[in-house]
Amino acid sequence: MAERIKEHPILGDIKKGEPVKFTFDGKEVMGYEGEPIAAALKAAGLMVHRYTKKEHKPRGIFCAIGRCTDCVMVVDGVPNVRTCITPLTAGMEVKTQYGVSDKPFEEQ
Amino acid sequence: MKRYDLIVVGAGPSGLSAAIEAAKKGLKVVVFDENEKPGGQLFKQIHKFFGSKEHRAKVRGFVIGQQLLDEADEAGVKVVLNATVIGLYQDKEVVVKLGGEVVHYKGDAVIIATGAAENMVTFPGWTLPGVIGAGAAQTMMNLHGVLPGKRVLMLGSGNVGLVVSFQLEQCGCEVVALVDAAPRVGGYGVHAAKVARTGVPFYLSHTIVEAEGDECVTGVTIAEVDSSFKFIPGTEKHFDVDTICLAVGLSPMSQLLKMAGCKMEDNPKRGGQVPISDSYGQTSVPGIFVAGDVSGIEEASSAMIEGRMAGNVAAEYLGYIEKDALKEELDTLDKALDGLRQGMFAPSNRGKLIEKTDEGIEVSQSLLKNGYIADEEIERFPGVVRKVGVHPVIECTQNIPCNPCQDACKKGCISIGKNITSLPIVVDGSECINCGMCVANCSGQAIFLVDEDKGDGSAEITLPYEFLPLPEEGTKGFGLGRDGKVVCEAVVTKCRSSKAFDKTHLLTIKVPKEYAMKARFFKVS
Amino acid sequence: MNSVNDRTRDIGPFVPGPDDDMLICRCEEITKGEIRQAVHDGMWTLTEIRRYLRTGMGLCQGQTCSKLVKGIVARELGVSPAELEPATSRVPMRPIEMRVFANEADSNKEGE
Numbered sequence: 001m002a003e004r005i006k007e008h009p010i011l012g013d014i015k016k017g018e019p020v021k022f023t024f025d026g027k028e029v030m031g032y033e034g035e036p037i038a039a040a041l042k043a044a045g046l047m048v049h050r051y052t053k054k055e056h057k058p059r060g061i062f063c064a065i066g067r068c069t070d071c072v073m074v075v076d077g078v079p080n081v082r083t084c085i086t087p088l089t090a091g092m093e094v095k096t097q098y099g100v101s102d103k104p105f106e107e108q
Numbered sequence: 109m110k111r112y113d114l115i116v117v118g119a120g121p122s123g124l125s126a127a128i129e130a131a132k133k134g135l136k137v138v139v140f141d142e143n144e145k146p147g148g149q150l151f152k153q154i155h156k157f158f159g160s161k162e163h164r165a166k167v168r169g170f171v172i173g174q175q176l177l178d179e180a181d182e183a184g185v186k187v188v189l190n191a192t193v194i195g196l197y198q199d200k201e202v203v204v205k206l207g208g209e210v211v212h213y214k215g216d217a218v219i220i221a222t223g224a225a226e227n228m229v230t231f232p233g234w235t236l237p238g239v240i241g242a243g244a245a246q247t248m249m250n251l252h253g254v255l256p257g258k259r260v261l262m263l264g265s266g267n268v269g270l271v272v273s274f275q276l277e278q279c280g281c282e283v284v285a286l287v288d289a290a291p292r293v294g295g296y297g298v299h300a301a302k303v304a305r306t307g308v309p310f311y312l313s314h315t316i317v318e319a320e321g322d323e324c325v326t327g328v329t330i331a332e333v334d335s336s337f338k339f340i341p342g343t344e345k346h347f348d349v350d351t352i353c354l355a356v357g358l359s360p361m362s363q364l365l366k367m368a369g370c371k372m373e374d375n376p377k378r379g380g381q382v383p384i385s386d387s388y389g390q391t392s393v394p395g396i397f398v399a400g401d402v403s404g405i406e407e408a409s410s411a412m413i414e415g416r417m418a419g420n421v422a423a424e425y426l427g428y429i430e431k432d433a434l435k436e437e438l439d440t441l442d443k444a445l446d447g448l449r450q451g452m453f454a455p456s457n458r459g460k461l462i463e464k465t466d467e468g469i470e471v472s473q474s475l476l477k478n479g480y481i482a483d484e485e486i487e488r489f490p491g492v493v494r495k496v497g498v499h500p501v502i503e504c505t506q507n508i509p510c511n512p513c514q515d516a517c518k519k520g521c522i523s524i525g526k527n528i529t530s531l532p533i534v535v536d537g538s539e540c541i542n543c544g545m546c547v548a549n550c551s552g553q554a555i556f557l558v559d560e561d562k563g564d565g566s567a568e569i570t571l572p573y574e575f576l577p578l579p580e581e582g583t584k585g586f587g588l589g590r591d592g593k594v595v596c597e598a599v600v601t602k603c604r605s606s607k608a609f610d611k612t613h614l615l616t617i618k619v620p621k622e623y624a625m626k627a628r629f630f631k632v633s
Numbered sequence: 634m635n636s637v638n639d640r641t642r643d644i645g646p647f648v649p650g651p652d653d654d655m656l657i658c659r660c661e662e663i664t665k666g667e668i669r670q671a672v673h674d675g676m677w678t679l680t681e682i683r684r685y686l687r688t689g690m691g692l693c694q695g696q697t698c699s700k701l702v703k704g705i706v707a708r709e710l711g712v713s714p715a716e717l718e719p720a721t722s723r724v725p726m727r728p729i730e731m732r733v734f735a736n737e738a739d740s741n742k743e744g745e
Contacts, residue, residue, distance in 0.1 A: 003254075003255050004253055004254055004255070005249060005253045005254070005255060005279045005280065007576055008249075008250075008253070008278070008279055008576075009278050009279075009574050009575055009576045009611065010154045010168065010278065010574060010611050011154060011170075011250065011253075014251075014252070014253030016253065035252055036252065039248060039252035039254045042248060042254050042256075043254045047237040047238060047323065047324040048237050048323055048324065049237070052662055053662070054662040055656075055662055057235060057662075058236065058237055058322075058323050058324065059235060059237060059659075060236075060237025060238065060324065061237070061240055061244055061248070062239070062240055062241060062244060062659075062697075063226065063240075063241050063243060063244050063696075063697075064240070064241070064243065064244030064247040064248060065143070065243060065244070065247060066142070066143075067225060067693060067696045067697075068241075068659070068693050068696055068697050069660060069691070069692035069693040069696075069728060070235075070659060070693075072692065080692060080728075084244075084247075085143075085144065087144070142727065192726075192727050192729075193726065194724050194725035194726045194727055194729060195723070195724030195725065195726060203724060205725070205727070205729055205733060206738070208732075208733050208736060209733065209736050209737070209738040210729075210733065210734060210736060210737050210738060211737075211738040212737075212738075225696055227700060228697055228698075228700075228701065230655050230656070230657060230665075230701060231655075232655065234656075235656055235659055359700055363722040363726055364722070364726060366719065366722040367722040367723060367724070367726075372719075374714065374715035374716075374717075374719075375715075376715065380700065381719055
């Protein structure tokens with residue numbers, strides 16, 4: 001779906017940290033250290049960050065600056081982490097958030 | 109509790125500017141910002157700014173951001189990042205979340221420069237992943253180098269919608285439509301024109317009926333609306349898109365001021381709930397000041413001036429400068445701000461329908477309805493003249509506060525005159541040397557160099573080009589009209605790049621001479 | 634007294650609308666219909682609506698929906714949004730974990 005910009009006509013090469021591995025729902029994904037978790041997910045084409053508590057509807061990035069809290073996920077066991085402003089580190093365990101849990105609704 | 113002379117909340121253009129001025133006057137200043145990096149939204153702005161030299165016109169936003177950070181460093185301003193201000197009590201006690209702690213500070217003066225938040229609109233499917241704010245798109249592509257999507261529909265024809273659409277195209281996304289419920293384009297005509305000429309269709313008086321998709325956006329339907337914004341049945345249009353971008357205005361983030369007991373008002377001209385303040389940012393609570401978008405939605409250029417005003421007023425409030433010195437500072441800043449607040453898009457003209465320019469020329473209706481000036485309208489503007497040999501064609505048709513083109517031409521071919529909002533004219537008898545500085549320096553990308561008749565039945569057009577890859581000499585393709593539609597065959601004869609052009613490349617194309625005044629963009633075949 | 638405070642005013646019955654199921658508050662998942670109904674239940678101020686429905690009380694603290702809710706309530710009451718007093722602003726302005734909120738820095742030892 002989405003991908004990274006290779007060379008930007010105005011910004012040139014956009015500086016990135018070291019490439020690192022992290023997991024999304026247990027699957028290995030590549031990203032760059034220090035970029036927001038949400039950016040790494042988006043670059044990997046992963047759109048759905050969570051399913052809402054009441055209606056179980058999918059949500060993803062909306063404001064990308066930490067205001068709307070729609071992009072929250074369970075990160076290293078902590079729920080409600082705003083992935084658009086939380087820097088990625090190597091080995092992070094990022095999980096889809098169902099309500100406020102990382103367990104799908106049928107298992108809750 | 110730690111005390112500061114001045115606490116500034118927000119390290120964006122206005123907050124930093126305020127802190128710089130205050131620090132220069134000797135105040136002990138701290139700036140708190142909740143983000144990881146300072147600069148607010150400036151580092152996402154990659155277009156050249158409008159204005160004149162004193163407003164840093166023709167400099168790109170992110171460069172201005174860096175200049176501001178350097179200036180803050182020099183002035184000894186302390187910026188604390190990842191510092192979320194969670195409260196402001198009446199006696200100027202500022203509560204900040206720092207790491208895992210809550211810390212209280214006391215400011216003898218406080219400047220609130222928290223900026224604005226994006227407005228949103230609702231439609232079925234608006235919560236689907238893939239529906240994002242225009243700010244999110246800018247953040248993803250310009251800060252993090254990630255494409256927001258491949259096929260994007262933009263809702264909103266204000267400057268944000270127009271500028272972000274162009275940015276999306278610059279990083280390789282396809283903008284399939286630019287949609288606005290309003291009957292007229294809201295932003296600068298030059299911003300609209302540079303988007304339209306690349307082939308983005310504008311749908312004014314249209315809005316989103318529905319976003320489609322189960323897990324994320326896969327498509328969107330728009331429809332025309334009548335004058336009371338009701339959908340007109342049968343006008344639906346469908347697009348396959350993976351992203352819907354919302355650029356429907358901004359609202360001041362003024363909650364801290366309300367909490368601090370400042371008198372507030374709901375002022376639609378300022379974008380919503382704002383503190384009642386004088387023209388230098390003094391609120392109803394002595395010692396609490398505001399600057400930038402939080403006091404009324406404008407632009408980064410004016411926010412920086414407002415910040416400098418507030419910084420100086422705070423310095424005088426605490427006795428660091430005398431009244432006379434303050435007046436001197438404010439007089440200069442007043443002039444600079446007045447310069448920006450003129451013209452058709454001035455805050456005082458918000459919501460007004462302007463039919464004629466200051467020069468008495470009818471405004472292009474096609475520009476307002478379609479995003480581009482129609483061929484039959486273009487020659488009534490003073491920057492568009494026919495001449496023998498290479499000459500500038502200036503398609504700048506609205507009174508906006510901007511004048512770098514006049515300084516760019518060392519030969520004096522372009523004149524705006526004393527009034528910064530006047531339409532640029534091509535000076536009679538002047539001699540163009542084809543240097544291209546005007547093309548590269550026009551923040552609106554509205555200047556072209558045209559040689560209408562090369563003597564062999566062809567014409568040459570030099571146009572601003574900010575896309576990759578750069579077409580090489582000899583590349584064959586098509587000349588696109590102002591409406592973005594193919595008008596003729598074209599071949600690239602030259603592509604000039606230079607440090608002085610600041611990433612705006614000058615593409616020269618050869619077209620049949622009857623298209624000299626029609627072709628305004630190039631597409632590789 | 635302005636018309637918002639005049640509780641004797643008749644705002645008419647609740648009339649279901651075609652877009653009542655439109656989600657307005659994204660965090661707490663409150664629909665337009667629920668907000669409109671709340672007005673007819675007697676919640677005429679934004680603060681009351683917040684307490685009654687929890688609009689703007691979720692993680693984002695009303696960043697996205699407060700303007701939308703204001704518009705809907707104003708329309709239901711037949712007043713302009715500018716006439717409605719916004720909901721109270723209070724600490725904390727941003728989502729914050731309770732353990733952090735309760736962790737006041739030692740005022741003798743400086744935080745930064």
